[in-house]
Amino acid sequence: MLKKFLKRAILALTVAVLVLPIFGGAGSAYAAKGDHGVDWSKYQGARGTFGYPNDKFAIVQMGGTTDGYNMYDQWTYSTQVASTIAQGKRAHNYIWWQNVTSNWQADQVLDYFLPKVQTPKGSIIALDVESGAQNTDAIQHACDRIKAAGYLPMVYGYKNYLQTHTDLNYLADREQLWLAEYPNYAVTPNPNYGVFPSFKNIGIFQFTSTYIAGGLDGDIDLTGITDSGYKNGDAQKPVTQTPAVKQGQQIHKETHNYTVKPNDSWWAIANRYGMSMYTLAQINGATVNTVIHPGQVLRVADNGQGQEVANQVSQPVAQPQGQYYTVQYGDSFWSIANKHRMNMYTLAANNGLSINSVIYPGQRLRVNGRVSQPAQRVHYVRYGETLSGIAAQLGTSVYHLQIVNHIVNANLVYPGQRIAA
Template sequence: MAALFLGMNASAARMDMVDVSNNNGYMSTAEYTSMRNEFGVKAVTVKISEGSTYKDPYAASNIANVQAAGLYINGYHFARYATKAQAIAEADFAGQTAKAAGLPVGAVLATDVESQEANNQSKATNDRNNAAFMKEIQKFGYRADIYTSGSWANNKMTIKGKTGWIAGYPFVPAGKQWYTNNNAWQWSGSAHFRISYGDFDVSQLYTDYYTAGQKSTVKPINKDAVKANNQGASKNTSNPSTSAKWVKESKTYTLKTAVKLRTGASTSSNVITTLPAGSTVKTDRAIIQGGYRWVRQPRSIGYGYLATGPATNSLEYVKAGASHTYYTVVSGDSWWSIAQRNGLSMYTLASQNGKSIYSEIYPGNQLQIK
C-alpha cells in the first residue's frame, strides 16, 4: 500500500497489524508465528484483489497460514473504480474472490483507495463510490473500511471518526500518536521481521475493528522481546531507496491514464512531459523506490522515468537481492517435472509453496524453487 516513506525516529509505534500481498511472495505459518511471538503482531490484512480482474495468487495461502499462526485475518481490495457502477462491480468481484480464498465471514474487507483513478475524481464522487463499494461488500458477510493516505483523508474522500485505516509517514512521536481517531494508523512501509525477507507495512490499531468477530490465540511468548524488537524496528527502518537496485526489464506499457514523465525516479524530479492516456512506453529498467514502482524509458537523449503505481501494485515486483528464486509454470509442467529440474522432491516443492502435490498448477503460476 502506498505512501512516501521519509524515515523514522527511535521510538516505535506498536506493530499491531501487518499487511501482505503478492509482493511479499509466499509467507509460511512459521513467519507469521514469528511476527506474533517476537513482535506482538495481532492481525494480518492480506491483499485479495485489484480492479475487476486481478486476484492475488497468494491470498488463499496467506489466509490459511495466518489463521494457523493464531492471528486475526482481514483482507483488502485495491480499488480502481471511478464510477458507482464500477465500485459495485469491484465489490462483487472482491467479495467472490475473498470467499473463494477462504477469508472468513466477519473479517474486514477494506477498500484501498489510492489509485490515479480516485485522484482524478472529486471528493463527492469518491465518497459516493466508496459508500457503494462498502455497502455491497457487506452482502458477503464482511465488515467494510477504507484505507487511504493521511493527505487524502478528508481531502480526496471523507473518513468519518472511528473509521478508516490511514497511512501517515514518517513516524514522528510528538507527545501523541497519529490518527488516534481512526481504526488504524499505518506508520511504516519498510519494517523488517527476523525470519521474513523484505519490507512490510505495519500499523498500530486504536480500536478492535481489525481484531473483532474472530477467534484468536495471540499470546506473545516474550513481552520483553516484543518491546525490544518494536524499538529496534523503528531504529533500523530506513528509506527503501537506500538499498534498492535497478533491474533489467524490457516491457511495453499502454497507459490507462495520463502519467508524468520525469528526469529521475522521484516525485520531486522535474517533469519532462505528461504522457497522455493510450501512450505506449517501452522500458529497459525498473526499481522500487520512494514508495513507488518506477520504470526507465530510453529516449533519443538520455532517459525518462515514470511511476507505474505504488510499490504494492499488481505489476511485477522487483526484489533487490531476494533470498528466494521463483519459476513460472509453462504448459506441460507438473509438480514432478519442475521438482526434477530443480533438484527437489515434489513434496518439498509443493510444501514450500503452501500446496500439496494434488493441487492444480497452471501456466503463469509462480512457484518458489529455492
C-alpha cells in the first residue's frame, strides 16, 4: 500500500512539474513550486552560471569548515549573490559543514558566517552535511542559531550518508531537507523521480551534478521554500537589504530582457546597447566563450546605461556591518551574550573590550561576529604546565589565550588540552 501511495505521489509531482508555467526568461523570478535552480561554489566563477533561462534561484556557498575550528571564505560569494539578483533570480546560502561535532564548534562557525550573510532575512542558510564526522545535536543547534538570527535553516546531503552519520528522522522532524541523488552523470535538465531519495520533509531535490555539459548542480524546489526572504518570491522585493542585494537590484534596474536572434554574438549585442561584451557576459553569468543561441534571453543595458552597468559590475561588494544591541539597565556581558547565543568573551573582544570592562545603559555593542585572528599557533598542554607559562612560551598574554580558547578559569588547564594563540 505504501509503495502504491508513493508511486502515485511521485507521478502527481512529476505531472505538476511538467505543467508549471515558465516566467520571464532572465527577468524577475516569481513564486512557484517546482522552480528549477542551481547551487554554486568558487568553481562557477565570480558571477556564477545558470543552466537554463527558466532557472529561478541560486544557492551560493559562503565558505565553511573542515575541522570545526578554522573557517574559510569563498571569494565568489558576494558577487555571485549580486549576480543572481541582477538576473532577477532569488539568492540563498550554504555552508560546508565537516567535523563539527559539538555545540561550541557550531557556535564558532556561525559566529564567523552569520555577520557575513549577503542575502535577505528569511532566506535559506543550508548546512552542507556530506563528509567527515557529524553530530546530530550540533547540527540542530546550528539550525536553531540560524533560525534565531532570522534565516531559514536547511540540511543538505545524501540520504545514505545522513542516515549513517546522523539521526535524520530527528532532523527532518524539525527542518526541511535538501537531498541529492543522481541517476548517472549524463546531462540532465529535468529530475528523474525514479531515483528520488524518498524521505519526509524534503524541500529541495538536487537531481544532477551535470545539469549542463561540463558540470553544474541542478535543483528543484518541491515546496516553495526558495521563495523565502522575497515578497511573493520576487527577487526584486527582498524582505531586507544587503550590499550585494542592492548592487544586484541596481544592475537589474538598469537592464532589460533581450532575446537572442540568429547571427547574434556577444560583441554584436553589446555594441548595440553601448556595453562591453565582457560586462554583458558577466551580468548574464557567462563568459564571452559561452555559446549563445537564438531564443535565449539575456539582460542588456538600458539605453545610455552601458557604462553605469559596467561600473556597478566592477564595484566591490561591501561586507554587511553586523547587528548591534543597545545596553539596558541590569545588562551584563553574560546576559547579552546568552540572549544572542554568543560566548561572552567573543562579545567583549568584538567590541574591543574585556569582560572586566564597564558597560552602561545606552551603549551599542556588536552582537555577532568573530574575533579576527592571524594564523594560529597551537600548543598541547603537558603535565605541570600553567596557562601563564604557556602564554610566555607563545609570546602572548593569559587574557588573549582565555579569549581565543574560551577558558573561564585561567588556573584550570589539563594535560592534552589544545591551546591556540
